[in-house]
Amino acid sequence: MKDKKVVVTGGLGFIGSHITEGLIENNEVTIIDDMSAGKLDNIKHLETENIDFIKGDITELNLKSIFDDKDYIFHEAAMASVPKSVEDPVKCNRINITGTLKVLVAAKDTDVKKVVLASSSAVYGDSQNMPLKEDEPLKPMSPYAVTKATGELYCNTFTDLYGLQTAALRYFNVFGQRQDPNSQYAAAIPNFIDKILKGERPVIYSDGEQSRDFIYIKNVVDANIKVCESNKTGIFNIGHGKKTTINELVKVINEVMETEVEPVYEDPRTGDIKHSLADVSKAKSFGFEPEDKFKDELRETVRWFAGGVKAK
Structure with missing residues (x-):
């Protein structure tokens, strides 16, 4: 990917900072992060001249003005803790569902070409049908998993209803x-x-x-960029297989x-x-090969x- 203007929500977090690192050399990156979990230390090694950092909550910011001239959105911002989601499901719902919906609406209302959502293998719950395929019935066992499954549904709906290209990546055990x-x-x-x-x-x-199923962070970054550049939409497992x-x-x-x-x-x-x-055969359709x-x-x-x- 070159010469694009992209937004990485949650761009100071573990996965978000690596996506930023994978994009920054040849693109302009806007990071949105409320710093509840992300750290500026995660991007301190990067050249910052191509990074615009906006500190704020995705549920409160005017995302439409931020997305107005952007090409792609990598949506990593989330309450990513299962225990915290169990303790406070209302807050998890606000961040992960309302936040995702706001991202999708703002993308639809601007010229954004594609939204890539960070989802999770947690949506499968305790399913025993290994390897897990994307059409496996979902069995979310926590508020966190419910919010990720709901985000996927919203992505599919915005693609079908509004023509906004979306891809939801179900991360397995990223390290x-x-x-x-x-x-x-x-x-x-x-x-x-x-x-x-x-x-x-x-x-x-x-x-x-x-x-x-452990998957290295650089392979996750590769998956995000490749699915973004492709014409593929839908839900994809991102694991090692x-x-x-x-x-x-x-x-x-x-x-x-x-x-x-x-x-x-x-x-x-x-x-x-x-x-x-993970069964990762579907992700191979856009060139994912860990x-x-x-x-x-x-x-x-x-x-x-x-x-x-x-x-x-």
Whole structure:
């Protein structure tokens, strides 16, 4: 993508800052972020002359004036914590549903060519039909998952009713640099790396044979840009299409970090799913092809968290 004017909502967050990084060299990027979770530190390494930062809440800003001369919208802003959504479903609804609706209305009313929505594999709930396909019946098990499913429906409706091109990307277990290991929604990889760096034993809930589909952040950025440049609309799984058990994950992290830390096993957590695996064949239609470099990707992630730790 070159010479475009784009907006990244939630552009100071983990995924949003990486999308900004992937676009900034050849495009003008406007970031909208209320800084409730995002950090300016996440873009401090970037040349800022092509970045316009607007601090504010997407439910309160005049988005139409912001979108007026923009080409594309990458909508990453959200309450991304399942526990927080359970604690305050009304706030989650306001941010994730009302916010998404406002983004879509503003895009429809301007010359925006496409909106790419960050959705989540959480919409599948505890479905056992692996690998998960986009036409699988949804079983959202939290207010967060409900809001993501609703955002997808709104995207489809705006495409069908108003002709606004939209794509909703169902992220699976994303990992990489700048992910917060201390957040309520911390993923296994940053949490395990952080624990081992501190000389602590990572905690595995259940027997560790539960599996996840881990996808590196740079592949997620690639998916966002490729679907945006394509004429594809609809819902797409964004995962690796490969399952890794939590026990296997700890083993590989130990190999990369040259450690032999044994995890602590605790009782399963209520609501945790046993397995998650994406069928990514639909996303291949716009050129999404994640590389099979899991250990290398973990190595890069470890280096960032450790600030240059020796990684085997």
